[in-house]
Amino acid sequence: AQTVTQSQPEMSVQEAETVTLSCTYDTSESDYYLFWYKQPPSRQMILVIRQEAYKQQNATENRFSVNFQKAAKSFSLKISDSQLGDAAMYFCAYTSGTYKYIFGTGTRLKVLA
Amino acid sequence: EAGVAQSPRYKIIEKRQSVAFWCNPISGHATLYWYQQILGQGPKLLIQFQNNGVVDDSQLPKDRFSAERLKGVDSTLKIQPAKLEDSAVYLCASSLVGGYYEQYFGPGTRLTVT
Numbered sequence: 486a487q488t489v490t491q492s493q494p495e496m497s498v499q500e501a502e503t504v505t506l507s508c509t510y511d512t513s514e515s516d517y518y519l520f521w522y523k524q525p526p527s528r529q530m531i532l533v534i535r536q537e538a539y540k541q542q543n544a545t546e547n548r549f550s551v552n553f554q555k556a557a558k559s560f561s562l563k564i565s566d567s568q569l570g571d572a573a574m575y576f577c578a579y580t581s582g583t584y585k586y587i588f589g590t591g592t593r594l595k596v597l598a
Numbered sequence: 599e600a601g602v603a604q605s606p607r608y609k610i611i612e613k614r615q616s617v618a619f620w621c622n623p624i625s626g627h628a629t630l631y632w633y634q635q636i637l638g639q640g641p642k643l644l645i646q647f648q649n650n651g652v653v654d655d656s657q658l659p660k661d662r663f664s665a666e667r668l669k670g671v672d673s674t675l676k677i678q679p680a681k682l683e684d685s686a687v688y689l690c691a692s693s694l695v696g697g698y699y700e701q702y703f704g705p706g707t708r709l710t711v712t
Contacts, residue, residue, distance in 0.1 A: 491641075518698045530602070530641075530689070530703040538700060576640050580697060585654055586631065588640035 487512045491578050491589035498567045499597050505552075506562045506592045508577030517581040519553070521558045524591075525573040533575070536560065564594075572596045600624065602704035604690050616678035619707045623671070623692030629653075630667055631701065632675050633689040634667045641689055647673065648696065680711045 488511045498504035510519070521533040536544045536553050543551050548568075552561045564571055577589040604661050611617050628649050633641035644663065645655040649670040658665070662681070667673040672686040677684055687708050691701040 491640075522701075529705055530691075532700045535700070536621065578640075585645045585656075586646070586701075588633075588642070590638075590640045 487514070487579060487581065487585070487587050489577055489587050489589040491577055491592050493592045494590075495593045495595065497595040497597055498564070498571075500567055500569060502567055503563060503565045504567055504594065505577050506564075506577075506594065508560045508562070510558050510560065510577070510579050510587075512558070512579065512581065514581040517579060519551075520580075521549070521551070521560075521562045522548055522576045522578060522588075523571075523573045524576065525570075530576070534562065554598040555588050569596050569598060599608065602690055602692055602702050604707055606706035606707055608708050608710075609706060610700030610712065611680055613682055613711050614679040616676065617680055617709065618674055618676045619688050619690075619709075621673045621675070621704060623673070623690070627692035627694055627702070628670070629693045629696045629699075630673050631689075631691040631693075632665055632673070633691065635687045635689055635706070637686070644675070646696065662693055666671075679710075681711075683712050685709060685711045 490509045517538045524530040534546045548565045571578045574591045576591045580586045630647045632644045635641045644658045645665045646653040647667040665675045688707040689706045690704040691703045693699040
């Protein structure tokens with residue numbers, strides 16, 4: 486069965502600094518998609534970034550980038566120039582061609598002014 | 599563009615009572631998801647619809663939970679009878695289709711079972 490593991494329950498970063506959130510997954514599928522979603526306090530979950538497994542190039546979205554290591558089944562999120570608005574729960578998620586979505590347990594990111 | 603709507607936002611019931619949640623997805627989105635998010639955990643997929651057909655309901659406790667999506671648009675999730683462990687936030691999300699496409703989440707319904 487597929488699993489998604491986020492081993493960091495909480496992380497802190499100084500404003501303007503860089504932080505990396507970790508995610509590992511397990512699957513026997515060769516084609517799948519990985520996502521990072523952000524859930525701000527009392528606000529709706531939104532997509533931060535996504536990666537297709539067949540693409541070797543790491544996805545980037547402005548200050549957000551991923552380090553996708555397919556062989557190691559690792560999918561980390563790097564946030565550069567951290568801002569106070571980045572404070573939130575971050576969830577790593579996986580889906581395969583069968584469309585079964587699996588979310589990790591989340592990492593709470595605190596941004597210190 | 600209107601987002602995913604959910605109601606009610608909050609609900610408190612006693613155990614063994616029944617409750618229903620409603621979701622209206624973004625117009626034109628074929629795929630609709632219901633998730634259960636227990637405090638401190640990630641969302642767990644309960645059921646996924648593609649139009650009005652069920653794609654995945656493997657984690658839906660079918661002895662007490664039911665869901666339907668009439669005419670491939672609105673959806674209702676029901677719990678009957680509720681248990682204490684059902685206390686959670688129930689999230690509805692929609693996407694154009696499944697797979698790679700971004701899911702748009704509603705505000706959720708916070709259920710407390712006493």
